[in-house]
Amino acid sequence: MTMNSNIPEGPIEKKWSNHKFNMKLVNPANRRKYKIIVVGTGLAGSSVAATLGELGYNVHAFCYHESPRRAHSIAAQGGINAPKNYSNDGDSVYRLFYDTIKGGDYRARESNVFRLAEVSGSIIDQCVAQGVPFARDYAGYLDNRSFGGAQVARTFYARGQTGQQLLLGAYAALNRQIDVGTVKFYDRREMLDVVIIDGKARGIVARNLISGKIESYAADAVVLATGGYGNVFFLSTNAKASNATAVWRAHKKGALFGNPCFTQIHPTCIPVSGEHQSKLTLMSESLRNDGRVWVPKKKGDTRSAKDIPENERDYYLERLYPSFGNLVPRDVASRRAKEMCDNGYGVGASKMAVYLDFADAIKRLGSDEVFQKYGNLLDMYKQITGEDPYKVPMRIYPAVHYTMGGLWVDYNLMSTIPGLFVLGEANFSDHGANRLGASALMQGLADGYFIAPYTISNYLASNKFAAVKEDNKEFTEAENGVTATINKLLSIDGTKTVDEFHREFGKAMWDYVGMARNKAGLQKALKILPEIREKFWKEVKITGNAHDINTELEKAQRVADFMELGELMAIDALHREESCGGHFREEYQTEEGEAKRNDKKFAYVAAWEYTGKPGKPKMNKEDLDFEEVHPSQRSYK
Amino acid sequence: MKLTLKVWRQNNKNDEGRFVDYAAKDVSPDMSFLEMLDVVNIDLVKKGETPIVFDHDCREGICGSCGMMINGRAHGPGRGIATCQLHMRSFNDGDEITIEPWRAKAFPVLKDLMVDRTSFERIMRAGGYTSAKTGGIPDGNTILIPKPVADEAFDAAACIGCGACVAACPNSSAMLFVGAKVSQLALLPQGQAERETRVTRMVAQMDEEKFGSCSNTYACEAECPKGISVTHIARLNREFVSAQF
Numbered sequence: 001m002t003m004n005s006n007i008p009e010g011p012i013e014k015k016w017s018n019h020k021f022n023m024k025l026v027n028p029a030n031r032r033k034y035k036i037i038v039v040g041t042g043l044a045g046s047s048v049a050a051t052l053g054e055l056g057y058n059v060h061a062f063c064y065h066e067s068p069r070r071a072h073s074i075a076a077q078g079g080i081n082a083p084k085n086y087s088n089d090g091d092s093v094y095r096l097f098y099d100t101i102k103g104g105d106y107r108a109r110e111s112n113v114f115r116l117a118e119v120s121g122s123i124i125d126q127c128v129a130q131g132v133p134f135a136r137d138y139a140g141y142l143d144n145r146s147f148g149g150a151q152v153a154r155t156f157y158a159r160g161q162t163g164q165q166l167l168l169g170a171y172a173a174l175n176r177q178i179d180v181g182t183v184k185f186y187d188r189r190e191m192l193d194v195v196i197i198d199g200k201a202r203g204i205v206a207r208n209l210i211s212g213k214i215e216s217y218a219a220d221a222v223v224l225a226t227g228g229y230g231n232v233f234f235l236s237t238n239a240k241a242s243n244a245t246a247v248w249r250a251h252k253k254g255a256l257f258g259n260p261c262f263t264q265i266h267p268t269c270i271p272v273s274g275e276h277q278s279k280l281t282l283m284s285e286s287l288r289n290d291g292r293v294w295v296p297k298k299k300g301d302t303r304s305a306k307d308i309p310e311n312e313r314d315y316y317l318e319r320l321y322p323s324f325g326n327l328v329p330r331d332v333a334s335r336r337a338k339e340m341c342d343n344g345y346g347v348g349a350s351k352m353a354v355y356l357d358f359a360d361a362i363k364r365l366g367s368d369e370v371f372q373k374y375g376n377l378l379d380m381y382k383q384i385t386g387e388d389p390y391k392v393p394m395r396i397y398p399a400v401h402y403t404m405g406g407l408w409v410d411y412n413l414m415s416t417i418p419g420l421f422v423l424g425e426a427n428f429s430d431h432g433a434n435r436l437g438a439s440a441l442m443q444g445l446a447d448g449y450f451i452a453p454y455t456i457s458n459y460l461a462s463n464k465f466a467a468v469k470e471d472n473k474e475f476t477e478a479e480n481g482v483t484a485t486i487n488k489l490l491s492i493d494g495t496k497t498v499d500e501f502h503r504e505f506g507k508a509m510w511d512y513v514g515m516a517r518n519k520a521g522l523q524k525a526l527k528i529l530p531e532i533r534e535k536f537w538k539e540v541k542i543t544g545n546a547h548d549i550n551t552e553l554e555k556a557q558r559v560a561d562f563m564e565l566g567e568l569m570a571i572d573a574l575h576r577e578e579s580c581g582g583h584f585r586e587e588y589q590t591e592e593g594e595a596k597r598n599d600k601k602f603a604y605v606a607a608w609e610y611t612g613k614p615g616k617p618k619m620n621k622e623d624l625d626f627e628e629v630h631p632s633q634r635s636y637k
Numbered sequence: 638m639k640l641t642l643k644v645w646r647q648n649n650k651n652d653e654g655r656f657v658d659y660a661a662k663d664v665s666p667d668m669s670f671l672e673m674l675d676v677v678n679i680d681l682v683k684k685g686e687t688p689i690v691f692d693h694d695c696r697e698g699i700c701g702s703c704g705m706m707i708n709g710r711a712h713g714p715g716r717g718i719a720t721c722q723l724h725m726r727s728f729n730d731g732d733e734i735t736i737e738p739w740r741a742k743a744f745p746v747l748k749d750l751m752v753d754r755t756s757f758e759r760i761m762r763a764g765g766y767t768s769a770k771t772g773g774i775p776d777g778n779t780i781l782i783p784k785p786v787a788d789e790a791f792d793a794a795a796c797i798g799c800g801a802c803v804a805a806c807p808n809s810s811a812m813l814f815v816g817a818k819v820s821q822l823a824l825l826p827q828g829q830a831e832r833e834t835r836v837t838r839m840v841a842q843m844d845e846e847k848f849g850s851c852s853n854t855y856a857c858e859a860e861c862p863k864g865i866s867v868t869h870i871a872r873l874n875r876e877f878v879s880a881q882f
């Protein structure tokens with residue numbers, strides 16, 4: 001497989017403008033003749049579909065929800081970064097670029113990250129114009145806060161519902177294009193295959209989730225903006241339906257998968273309450289701005305929090321990281337919490353939690369101000385746990401939150417399948433081994449509004465497209481493949497439900513491919529995971545039929561794909577004999593227990609190729625050159 | 638806890654539908670309402686029956702997917718929450734719980750508790766936006782919006798499009814949903830240019846979708862998971878009237 005990252009020549013701050021100038025254009029009068037399929041209408045998908053529609057292309061957008069507004073992006077709470085330097089605290093494009101490269105633990109491509117930082121300011125302007133009600137001060141200026149360990153205040157926010165407001169903005173822009181007829185929108189359609197003709201992505205096969213019909217759609221280019229795959233762990237903060245089917249099936253058709261093992265664990269989630277748990281709820285890490293994290297100094301302490309005197313509490317983040325304290329990056333905070341619990345200092349009934357305490361903040365600021373700042377989050381905690389965080393400290397535990405890995409893309413956001421573009425969380429780019437807070441929203445919208453519309457135009461202008469119709473044999477073959485898989489699943493008629501298998505698989509992933517990994521555990525995972533998958537294909541029970549709304553069948557297909565992807569994650573994690581960002585290998589740590597990279601051996605992107613059988617992938621490498629930011633050991637002491 | 642559920646089952650749009658009783662055993666007060674249904678569904682599948690179908694996704698009250706009438710109330714007992722945020726500690730051992738889909742002409746039932754809310758989509762497409770094209774936009778701070786205005790616009794913008802307002806309303810009116818969007822954009826400077834066409838078109842589409850009219854019962858505000866205020870209905874009315882003259 002040839003992989004060319006297509007990074008433009010020139011100094012880093014000129015690359016994108018040079019590239020834009022050198023790209024070919026499609027004449028406005030001709031744009032209507034090009035058909036572009038966009039799969040997924042979260043932030044990345046809605047923004048790209050709307051923008052391509054505005055440019056005059058013939059856009060067809062698909063999602064499995066009833067409306068774009070239901071996409072998982074809606075749940076993002078904290079905010080979106082942009083180096084506007086409104087706070088006058090020394091922020092700049094270069095600083096955001098630097099922070100993102102460093103935060104990603106030197107496993108991202110410099111050129112992409114610089115471009116991301118460069119266009120991010122325009123995102124804020126764009127969203128304001130759409131009527132996104134960002135937080136403002138009394139004079140009417142946009143307000144910023146500092147977020148997720150950044151030392152400048154560059155995060156724009158809309159209360160604790162930033163993702164919602166940004167998505168509603170992109171949704172409105174998309175609606176406008178649907179209204180004027182440049183975009184046709186297909187709701188409740190699940191893409192199940194990408195169709196490749198003469199080496200180019202030329203369409204998709206999707207299932208109509210209401211009628212069960214398998215449908216084909218042809219186009220000149222296909223965009224996947226289908227989100228992340230955190231639900232491979234069953235329990236995560238992702239929406240229940242978030243899944244990897246679109247990217248996985250594209251992978252099986254030839255798209256390389258970049259750094260699949262890079263997953264992010266978020267430190268401030270509400271702990272699991274029992275076997276019935278169906279998903280985990282994140283509480284914005286802005287809580288760490290004022291909340292203090294602690295555990296009892298004594299192992300196995302069963303006293304309730306209020307009975308543990310101050311001098312018997314260990315504020316371990318403040319102790320270990322005097323300069324960053326409770327604001328250390330996500331991976332560090334998560335790992336330390338796990339370590340505390342593993343060593344017997346955990347709190348609550350399950351002992352798998354640490355305290356996040358607002359008592360001092362309430363003393364310092366008063367409960368009114370704490371309510372002003374965090375009211376919705378504290379209410380949510382109360383709603384879920386039945387406990388009052390104004391009176392007792394909250395219990396938190398890390399949970400799977402985001403996947404930095406995804407389909408490998410070049411500088412143009414195109415995968416190794418020509419004409420297949422991948423945007424948002426679905427691609428692997430920009431965040432390296434660890435994503436900084438408030439940077440996913442930024443990336444999704446940068447990809448969708450300001451990058452892909454140019455690079456897709458360039459692709460269309462630079463290629464010739466033979467006429468393709470939905471009755472071409474490649475479509476028929478893909479439809480047959482999809483139908484065969486569905487029929488196979490329905491015919492098994494075993495004894496265990498899809499959820500039960502998913503839970504079992506997810507638990508194994510969490511135990512061995514989760515927050516801290518080691519060789520023996522990963523080898524064990526590589527034994528167990530395929531066994532669960534085999535059992536699944538023999539013993540799963542799905543009721544109902546294929547010609548109707550069938551939520552069990554929908555889940556079964558997603559879980560079947562997770563079970564292949566999970567194995568690839570374990571393979572990737574095993575091969576990467578270093579710790580970096582969210583990938584922590586216990587064998588590779590500094591004396592102080594921090595992640596220890598091995599830049600000599602692993603400063604590359606592992607891009608995995610499907611060879612016809614799950615579990616037997618071939619690795620391709622994209623070496624990463626750091627010309628601007630010299631890799632150093634991250635230190636938050 | 639042990640509960641008896643009376644659940645609306647309906648195969649498709651054309652099926653008549655009926656209530657079916659199910660026993661929910663070993664319900665923990667820490668479960669969410671949807672997790673309780675998950676457990677019931679696992680049992681149903683194991684017995685070879687089809688599970689109860691309902692829409693859901695985020696399970697944290699923000700995507701607007703979930704929504705059912707629980708004992709006659711949209712999103713069940715409790716204020717300011719969506720169905721997915723309801724926990725079983727709100728119920729008592731031995732309770733009988735009736736679960737139905739949203740009932741409104743404009744929301745036909747697709748299956749069991751899942752309804753078709755694309756009427757909301759069509760209203761939004763009829764002008765629920767500002768016509769700002771991507772690119773060439775001046776700096777965000779060139780438009781000053783004082784905090785109180787931004788806050789009020791945010792309150793309206795917080796709508797999750799769940800449809801509880803319609804389900805709770807005796808007339809199946811969508812005025813709260815439509816009012817929230819019209820109001821958000823009428824409050825903001827960015828929404829001024831298209832203010833009149835927007836409200837006119839959105840209201841026309843709302844009528845075409847066969848939503849009922851508003852008779853000021855305020856049931857919508859009471860059941861709205863985001864506490865959207867009926868003052869936005871008042872603003873919608875004013876906007877509509879002034880757009881006609």
Ligand SMILES: Cc1cc2nc3c(=O)[nH]c(=O)nc-3n(C[C@H](O)[C@H](O)[C@H](O)COP(=O)(O)OP(=O)(O)OC[C@H]3O[C@@H](n4cnc5c(N)ncnc54)[C@H](O)[C@@H]3O)c2cc1C
Nearest residue numbers: 040041042043044073078079191227424425438439440441
């Ligand atoms: C609780 C939470 C809080 C977060 N907070 C923040 C934050 O404060 N700041 C930040 O920057 N990031 C945050 N993130 C991360 C961020 O929200 C996501 O990474 C981002 O929104 C992903 O956007 P997306 O457009 O790539 O995908 P998504 O929003 O997940 O959209 C995926 C779309 O693809 C469609 N789809 C998927 N598969 C198929 C298929 N096979 N066929 C058809 N359609 C398909 C879906 O219907 C959907 O429309 C948060 C994430 C979580 C879980």
Ligand code: SF4
Nearest residue numbers: 796797799800802861
């Ligand atoms: S106004 Fe309230 S009840 Fe109506 S759709 Fe919006 S959030 Fe739901």
Ligand code: FES
Nearest residue numbers: 694696701703721
């Ligand atoms: S499932 Fe998203 S609001 Fe209830």
